[in-house]
Amino acid sequence: MHVSSYLGNVKYEFYVSPGTDINNLRMAYAGQTGIIVKKGNLVISTSVGDVTELKPYVYQYVNDARVQIACDYTITNNIVSYSFPDGYDHTLPIIIDPTVVFATFSGSTMDNWGFTATYDEHGNFYNGGITHILNPSDTFIVTPGAFQTTYHGGDAIWGSQWSDDIGIVKYNSSAARVYGLRS
Numbered sequence: 520m521h522v523s524s525y526l527g528n529v530k531y532e533f534y535v536s537p538g539t540d541i542n543n544l545r546m547a548y549a550g551q552t553g554i555i556v557k558k559g560n561l562v563i564s565t566s567v568g569d570v571t572e573l574k575p576y577v578y579q580y581v582n583d584a585r586v587q588i589a590c591d592y593t594i595t596n597n598i599v600s601y602s603f604p605d606g607y608d609h610t611l612p613i614i615i616d617p618t619v620v621f622a623t624f625s626g627s628t629m630d631n632w633g634f635t636a637t638y639d640e641h642g643n644f645y646n647g648g649i650t651h652i653l654n655p656s657d658t659f660i661v662t663p664g665a666f667q668t669t670y671h672g673g674d675a676i677w678g679s680q681w682s683d684d685i686g687i688v689k690y691n692s693s694a695a696r697v698y699g700l701r702s
Contacts, residue, residue, distance in 0.1 A: 520532070520533055520534075520591075521533075521534060525660075531617070532614055532615060532616045532617075533613055533615040533616075534610060534612060534613075535613045535614075535615065535681065536612055537610050537612055538609060538610070541601060541603070542600065544600065544601060545598050545599065545600045546598070546599045546600075547558070547597060547598050547599075548563060548597045548598075548599065549566075551563050551564055551565055552564045552565060552566060553595075554594055554597060554599070554655060555594070556592045556593075556594060558574075558613070559567065559573075559574035559591065559592075560572065560573050560574055560592075561592045561599060561617070565638075566643045572592075572617045573617060574590075574591075574592075574617075575590045575592070575601065575615050575617040576616045576617070576637070577589075577601075577603075577607075577614065577615050577616065579607060579608060579611045579612065579613050579615055580611065580612070581608065581611065581641075588603060588605070588607045588613065588651065589604050589605045590602070590603055590604060590615065598606055601615060602649070613629040621670065635647045635648070637684065642691070643689055643690065643691055643697065644655070644686070644689070644690045645687065645688070645690075646688050646690075647685065647687045647688075647691050648685070648686055649683040649684065649685060649686065650683060650684045650685075650686040686699065687699070691695070
C-alpha cells in the first residue's frame with residue numbers, strides 16, 4: 520500500500536506483485552452502519568453520513584503503456600475485496616487505485632500526532648493531537664484570530680525532553696479546512 524497526497528487529499532494505491540494471490544488483498548470494516556456498492560462505488564454509511572470511495576481505477580503497464588483493467592468491489596461480511604471480471608495478466612504488477620471522496624491533510628509541516636477525532640451533527644470532522652517543532656521553519660497552520668498563533672512548547676510530557684502544543688483542526692463535510700488552532 521502506498522499513501523500520498525494528490526490535490527490536497529489523501530490518496531492510496533495498492534501495488535500487487537506478479538503472481539500474488541489478489542484474494543489476499545482485503546479490507547475489514549467495523550463501526551459503520553452499512554457498507555454497499557452503489558453504481559460501482561463503495562459507500563460506507565456512518566452515523567453522520569456516508570464516505571464514498573469511487574470505483575477503483577486499476578491498471579498494468581504492458582510494453583510501457585498503461586492498460587486499464589476492469590475491476591469491481593466485492594463485499595462479504597463487511598470485508599471488501601476486488602474482483603476482475605475480465606481477468607488480468609498475472610505475470611505483471613497490478614496497481615489498484617481507488618479515490619476516497621473525503622480525506623485530507625492538516626497542512627502542518629511540524630511533527631504532529633493525532634490522538635482523537637470526532638464529528639458533529641452537521642458532518643464536520645474534528646481532529647486533535649500534539650504538535651512538536653523539529654526545525655525553525657516548521658509550521659502548524661492556524662486560523663487568523665486563533666488564541667495562540669505561534670508555537671509555545673508547553674511543559675514536557677511523559678517525562679521526555681520534548682515540549683509540545685495541542686493542535687485542533689476542523690474540516691467541513693467537503694474535507695475543506697475550516698480552522699486550525701493550538702494551545
